[in-house]
Amino acid sequence: MHYAVSSGASVTLPPLMxxxxxxxxxxxxxxxAKGHRNFVLENxxxxxxxxxxxxxxxxxxxxKSTLSRLLLGLETPTSGRVLRYGDxxxxxxxxxxxxxxxxxxxxxxxxxxxxxxxxxxxxxxxEPLCIHALAxxxxxxxQARAYLARVSFPPHLMxxxxxxxxxxQLQRVVIARALVTQPEFVVCDEPxxxxxxxxxxxxxxxxxxxxxxxxxxxxxxxxxxxxxSYVCDSIAVMHRGRIVEYGPAKQVFAxxxxxxxxxxxxxxxxxxxxxMENKEDVTVSMGTGCRFQARCRYKxxxxxxxxxxxxxxxxxxxxVACFNPLxxx
Amino acid sequence: MSQPLLQxxxxxxxxxxxxxxxxxxxxxxxxxxxxxxxxxxxxKSVLARSIIGCAGxxxxxxxxxxxxxxxxxxxxxxxxxxxxxxxxxxxxxxxxSALNPLYTIGRQMMETIALKHPAFAKGAGRAWKxxxxxxxxxxxxxxxxxxxxxxxxxxEECFHAFPHQLSGGMCQRVMLALALAxxxxxxxxxxxxxxxxxxxxxxxxxxxxxxxxxRRAALLLISHDLHxxxxxxxxxxxxYAGQIMETGPTRKLLANPRHPYTRGLLEAMPKANTPKGSLxxxxxxVPAPWERDQGCLFRGRCPKALAGxxxxxxxYVVENGWASFCGQLPHTTIPHAPSGGGPAYALCS
Numbered sequence: 001m002h003y004a005v006s007s008g009a010s011v012t013l014p015p016l017m018x019x020x021x022x023x024x025x026x027x028x029x030x031x032x033a034k035g036h037r038n039f040v041l042e043n044x045x046x047x048x049x050x051x052x053x054x055x056x057x058x059x060x061x062x063x064k065s066t067l068s069r070l071l072l073g074l075e076t077p078t079s080g081r082v083l084r085y086g087d088x089x090x091x092x093x094x095x096x097x098x099x100x101x102x103x104x105x106x107x108x109x110x111x112x113x114x115x116x117x118x119x120x121x122x123x124x125x126x127e128p129l130c131i132h133a134l135a136x137x138x139x140x141x142x143q144a145r146a147y148l149a150r151v152s153f154p155p156h157l158m159x160x161x162x163x164x165x166x167x168x169q170l171q172r173v174v175i176a177r178a179l180v181t182q183p184e185f186v187v188c189d190e191p192x193x194x195x196x197x198x199x200x201x202x203x204x205x206x207x208x209x210x211x212x213x214x215x216x217x218x219x220x221x222x223x224x225x226x227x228x229s230y231v232c233d234s235i236a237v238m239h240r241g242r243i244v245e246y247g248p249a250k251q252v253f254a255x256x257x258x259x260x261x262x263x264x265x266x267x268x269x270x271x272x273x274x275x276m277e278n279k280e281d282v283t284v285s286m287g288t289g290c291r292f293q294a295r296c297r298y299k300x301x302x303x304x305x306x307x308x309x310x311x312x313x314x315x316x317x318x319x320v321a322c323f324n325p326l327x328x329x
Numbered sequence: 330m331s332q333p334l335l336q337x338x339x340x341x342x343x344x345x346x347x348x349x350x351x352x353x354x355x356x357x358x359x360x361x362x363x364x365x366x367x368x369x370x371x372x373k374s375v376l377a378r379s380i381i382g383c384a385g386x387x388x389x390x391x392x393x394x395x396x397x398x399x400x401x402x403x404x405x406x407x408x409x410x411x412x413x414x415x416x417x418x419x420x421x422x423x424x425x426s427a428l429n430p431l432y433t434i435g436r437q438m439m440e441t442i443a444l445k446h447p448a449f450a451k452g453a454g455r456a457w458k459x460x461x462x463x464x465x466x467x468x469x470x471x472x473x474x475x476x477x478x479x480x481x482x483x484x485e486e487c488f489h490a491f492p493h494q495l496s497g498g499m500c501q502r503v504m505l506a507l508a509l510a511x512x513x514x515x516x517x518x519x520x521x522x523x524x525x526x527x528x529x530x531x532x533x534x535x536x537x538x539x540x541x542x543x544r545r546a547a548l549l550l551i552s553h554d555l556h557x558x559x560x561x562x563x564x565x566x567x568x569y570a571g572q573i574m575e576t577g578p579t580r581k582l583l584a585n586p587r588h589p590y591t592r593g594l595l596e597a598m599p600k601a602n603t604p605k606g607s608l609x610x611x612x613x614x615v616p617a618p619w620e621r622d623q624g625c626l627f628r629g630r631c632p633k634a635l636a637g638x639x640x641x642x643x644x645y646v647v648e649n650g651w652a653s654f655c656g657q658l659p660h661t662t663i664p665h666a667p668s669g670g671g672p673a674y675a676l677c678s
Binding site (some may be wrong): 059060165166168169196197198199200201202205206209223225226227229230254263264265267268269270271272275 | 368369418453499505526527528530531532535553554555556557559593594596597598599600601602603605608609611612614615630
């Protein structure tokens with residue numbers, strides 16, 4: 001089950017962020033079944049190497065957002081460990097945790113909802129610097145102005161409140177706010193999902209250039225495969241709380257190994273592949289083999305056994321969790 | 330071409346002082362599917378809702394919308410009520426908020442069928458008085474059939490479920506079944522799959538287009554995704570800030586768009602094999618309704634804009650059924666003319 005993504009050279013530094021056998025459960029919302037827990041992530045092992053962009057794709061409810069919250073240390077996993085440079089994450093709320101927070105930031109999906117509508121743009125971007133006591137308010141505004149300029153935000157709008165601005169402008173503000181503390185690790189959770197096509201490209205290009213300029217490491221969560229393949233170096237495909245495929249973006253998109261990845265690629269708008277009429281996804285209870293079996297067109301008896309397929313390494317730094325990966329068919 | 334089903338002529342819609350749709354011309358023949366593509370704020374949803382007279386109390390409409398012989402802009406409430414959900418049906422984006430949370434799917438289906446299905450509906454615009462006991466088995470059978478048709482695997486289970494017990498994809502299938510309940514001649518689908526993931530999206534659109542085609546109904550598919558409409562529609566109209574920029578046969582137009590805006594959109598959209606750094610964003614933002622005038626509204630962001638663009642854009646006929654509203658086109662050689670006649674943009678394999 002254990003799978004190291006970084007190459008096996010003995011001198012390699014531990015990756016920036018790493019999840020080892022991480023499982024995470026949320027307690028049941030049902031008052032009368034308090035003991036029951038819903039596992040949203042199961043045995044996830046993944047590493048994010050420095051200056052790389054990891055794309056996380058999967059349908060809604062596959063655990064993409066939970067994984068990014070765990071990597072940011074916003075939640076502690078139910079079991080397993082999240083490591084930063086090989087060290088365990090400090091406890092949430094502790095002094096060390098607060099210090100670490102400034103090094104990792106998040107860009108949220110909906111810029112309209114993630115900005116304070118009663119605060120002007122400049123102050124919102126300056127606020128993280130004041131929270132982390134990195135600058136005096138005056139210096140903080142100075143730096144905020146510089147970062148807003150860097151994301152090509154028009155200077156004459158900096159004193160405005162968010163309701164006066166368009167979605168594209170607001171998403172630039174959110175990006176500037178995430179970068180102002182000079183983080184090394186940024187999680188972008190569907191950063192362009194709420195933007196128009198013409199503006200989406202502006203934001204993608206901006207992220208790309210900032211990443212090169214500031215040496216950022218990014219996790220990019222999205223359901224748009226075209227966007228992910230454009231932005232990311234490597235990709236993790238998630239399905240029902242498990243990573244079903246991992247590998248360099250180019251290879252995964254060119255020749256998927258897992259049938260679910262194949263289905264996703266065929267379903268992408270403009271793929272030109274005719275629709276495979278698929279069954280509605282039936283909930284497969286935990287522990288009864290592969291969770292994709294109900295929709296899989298290559299299903300075999302082993303798939304419904306008791307053991308779920310483990311994520312096993314493949315050549316070219318790839319990995320797949322399938323009993324009969326597509327390359328072997 | 331046969332008699333058009335829907336004819337929209339010199340149609341404009343204003344809210345207060347702001348004109349959100351300006352001089353729209355569109356026709357739709359029976360059996361045809363037309364994509365209405367545009368970014369947010371381009372007025373595509375307003376256009377869809379205006380067709381069935383649901384654009385809101387503050388909307389001021391000019392021009393005509395002819396559905397067969399009926400002018401919908403001046404039609405009485407009673408006529409509109411009988412058309413809505415019957416001959417013209419609208420499928421909305423957010424299924425969960427479009428369904429009634431207090432009633433089971435089955436009840437909502439039966440209600441719609443009783444009111445709108447030609448075999449059951451008695452009298453146009455009749456107020457809902459509840460089911461007659463004798464109707465129930467027939468209504469139920471019809472509801473199950475429609476759910477099956479919409480691609481629902483376990484229609485029986487779904488019939489007794491409440492909306493919150495179904496997934497987004499299942500709810501959207503129920504919406505499709507409801508939209509088909511009145512056997513519409515025109516189905517307007519306003520971003521029917523935006524909130525769904527790609528696998529379900531494709532399945533539902535496939536069902537939808539198949540169904541519409543089989544019944545020779547017309548489809549107006551509203552979307553912001555050019556890749557998506559290229560797979561599912563015959564014709565396309567590109568809307569920007571309330572103006573039509575370009576309209577023509579979907580695949581031909583998207584392979585060799587003539588309008589700078591359509592080209593800009595295609596260059597801004599990443600595809601699976603787009604190399605890094607090759608995206609060309611369109612600079613600037615969509616003009617707000619109060620910044621709009623009579624000229625070409627794209628000129629503020631257009632790389633080819635000249636002084637003449639401040640005049641209302643003229644129609645430039647590229648070929649029969651393909652028109653582009655760019656003032657520069659008559660004076661220029663075909664932009665991006667592909668050498669050897671191949672497409673300049675390979676959108677779809």
